[in-house]
Amino acid sequence: MTAQAKAKWFRFLVLVLGGGTIYKLGSLKDAFYVPMQEFMGLSHTEIGTLMSVNAIVATALFVVGGMLADRFDTRKLIPLGLLGTGGLGLYLASFPGFDRLLIVFGLLAICADCIFWPSLLKAIRNLGDDNEQGRMFGLLEGGRGVVDTLIAFSALGVFVLMGSGAAGLKSAILFYAAIDILAGILTWFLLTEGASRPVTTPRTGLDGLLQAVRLPGVWLVSFNVFMVYIVYCGLTYFIPYLKDMYELPVALVGAYGIINQYFLKVLGGPAGGFLADKRLKSSTRYLKWAFVALLPLMAIIMLIPKGPSFIYAGMAATLSFALIVFTMRGVFWAPMSEVGIAPHISGSAFGIGCLIGYAPGMFAYVIYGAILDSYPGQQGYDYVFSLMSLLAVIGFMVSSALYRRVHSRATLPADGALPQS
Template identity: 80%
Template sequence: MTAQAKAKWLRFLVLVLGGGTIYKLANLKDAFYVPMQEYMGLTHTEIGTLLSANAIIATALFVVGGFLADRFDTRKLIPLGLIGTGALGLYLATFPGYSQLLIVFSLFAICADCIYWPALLKAIRNLGDDNEQGRMFGFLEGGRGVVDTLVAFSALGVFVAMGSGEAGLKSAILFYSAIDIGAGLLTLFLLKETKKGAASTETIGLAGLLEAVRVPGIWLVSLNVFMVYIVYCGLTYFIPYLKDMYHLPVALVGAYGIINQYFLKVLGGPAGGFMADKALKSPSRYLKWAFLALLPLMAVILTIPKGESFIFAGMAATLSFALIIFTMRGVFWAPMSEVGIPSRITGSAFGIGCLIGYAPGMFAYVIYGAILDHFPGEQGYTYVFSLMSVLAVIGFMVSSLLHRAVQKRADSLPGEAVPQA
C-alpha cells in the first residue's frame, strides 16, 4: 500500500470514529427506549416528539450545513459538531424537564446534522473516485456500525453496572458525552496534519447550492433516501415489539436494540457496497431490488406466533429485515455519483439531499408512536408494520425511476453502461 493510500485510509478511519459516536445521544432510544420511559417519564408519543423536534431542526438546517461544508474547512466543522454534542449530553444527564428536553434535542440537530453530517459526507465523497462510491459509503456505514456497537455495548455495561436504574441511565448518558468530546478532540488533532486537496480549498458558497438545485437527478436520489429512511424509522419499534409480544427481558431488550440499530451496520454497510459496486454494478439498481426483498420478510414478521416460545424466531425475522435496511443505508448516497454531481458542489448536493431524504424523521416517529399509543398491543404493531410494507412498495417504484434516469444518463455518455434490469 502506497503512502498516499495509507493516508487516505487513516483519514477514513478518523472520520468513521466520529460518525459512529455523534448520534448516540440524540438516538438514546436505540439502547435505552424502555429506561427512558421508566426513569425520564416519557410516553411513546413524547419520545417520538423529541425525535421529531430533532429532525425538524435538522431538516431545516441541512441545506445550511451543505453550504457550510462547501464554504468552510471540513476539518474544523467535524470536531466542532462532536464537541458540541458531547457538551449537550452533560446537561441531558441531569434529566431536565420535557420542555428542556425539546430544546436539547433541537440543539443536537444543529451540532450533528447541520455542522457535522454534510461535512462528513463531503469528506467521504472526496476520498474515493466514482467507481468507489458504493464501497466508500458502504464501509462508512460498516465502520460506524463497529464503533456504534462497541460504544453502545459499553454504555449498556455502564447502565447494568450502575444498577440498571435511574443512576445507570444517567451514567450511560455521561459515558456517551465523554466519548463524543474525546472523539472530537482526537479528530481535531489527527486531521490537523492532513493536506488540503483542490476540492477542499475551492470556496463555492451560494453559487454551488444554486448549481446543485439545477441537477435533475439529485431530486430522485433525495426521494429515494426519503423512502429508505421512512422505513428505517420503523426499526425502532421492533424493540418494544419484542418486549410486549415476546416478553424479552429489559436487559436483553437493550442488547437487541444495540444489535438492531448498530451492529447490523457492520454487516449491512460493506455488504450493500459490495453488492452495489461489484455484483449489480449500480447502487440505484441494488436499491430497487432491496426494497422488493423487504416485503416477504415483513410478511413473516407479521405471521410468526406471539409468546416466549417463539422469541428467537421473532428476533431472527426482525433482524433480517433490519439487515436489508442497513445494506440500503450503506449505499443510498452512492447514486450521487451516478447522476453526475460534480465533486466541487458535493456539500451543497448533500445538503439538499439530506433536507429531503431525512425529512421522515420529522414525522415518522410521531406517527408510529401515536399508532402504538392509540392501538395498544398487537393491533398497533400490525398497523405500523403494514404501513412500513406499503412504504417499501412505494420505495421500489421510486428506486425504479432513479435507476431508469441513471440508465438514460449512461446511454448519453460514451463508454459508460449501467445494467438494465
C-alpha cells in the same frame, strides 16, 4: 500500499470515529428506549416528539450545513460538531423536564446534522473516485457500526453496572457525552488539512447551492433516501414489539436494540457496498431490488405466532429485515456519483439530499408512536408494520425511476450542470 493510500485510509478511519459517536445522544432510544420511559417518564408519543423535533431542526438546517461544508474547512467543522454534542450530553444527564428536552434535542440536531454530517459526507465523497463510491459509503456505514456497537454496549454495561436504574441511565448518558468530547479532540488533531480531496475550483456557497438545485439527479437521489429512511425509522419499534409480544426481558431489550440499530451496520454497510459495486454494478439497481426483498420478510414477521416460545423466531425475522435496510443505508448516498454530481458542489448536493432524505425523522416517529399509543398491543404493531410494507412498495417505484435516470442520462459537463435543452 502507497503512502498516499495509507494517508487516505487513515483519514477515512478518523472520519468513521466521528461518524460512529456523534448520534448516540440524539438516538438514546436505540439502546435505552424502555429506561427512558421508566426513568425519564416519557411515553411513546413523547419519545417520538423528541425525535421529530430533532429531525425538524436538522431538516431545516441541512442545506445550511451543506453550504458550510462547501465554504469552510471540514477539518474544523467535524470536531466542532462533536464537542458541541458532548457538551449537550452533560446537561442531558441531569434529566431535564420534557420542555427542556425538546430544546436539547433541537440543539443536538444543530451540532450533528448541520455542522457535522454534510461535512462528513463531503469528506467521504472526496476520498474515493467514482468507481469506489458504493464501497466507500458502505465501509463508512460498516465502520460506524463497529464504533456504534462498541460504544453502545459499553454504555449498556455502565447502565447495568450502576444498577439498571435512574443512576445507571444518567451514567450511560455521561459516558456518551465523554466519548463525544474525546472524539472531537482526537479529530481536531488527527484530521489533517487533506481530509478532502483538493479540487481546482474555488470554494462555493450560495452559487454551489443554486447549481445543485438545478440538477434533477439530486432530487431523485434525495427522494430515494427519503423512502429508505422512513422504513428505517420503523426499525425502532421492533424493540418494544419484542418486549410486548414476546416478553423479552428488559436487559435483553437493550442488547437487542444495540444489535438492531448498530451492530447490523457492521454487516449491512459493507455488504450493501459489495453487492452494489461488484455484483449488480449499480447502487440504484441494488436499492430497487432490496425494497422488494423487504416485503416477504415483513409478512413473516407479522405471521410468526406470538409468545415466549417463539422469541428466537421473532428476533431472527426482525433482525433479517433490519439487515437488509442497513445494506440499503450503506449505499443510498452512492448514487450521487452515478447521477454526475461534481465534487466542488457535493456539499450543497448532500445538504439538499439530507434536507429531503432525512425528513421522515420529523414525522415518522410521531406517527408510529401515536399508532402504538392509540392501538395498544398486536393491532398497533400490525398497523405500523403494514404501513412500512406500503412504504417499501413506494420505495421500489422511486428507486426504479432513479435507476432509469442513471442509465439514460447524457454525459454531464465537468462543472456538474445539466446540458441545456
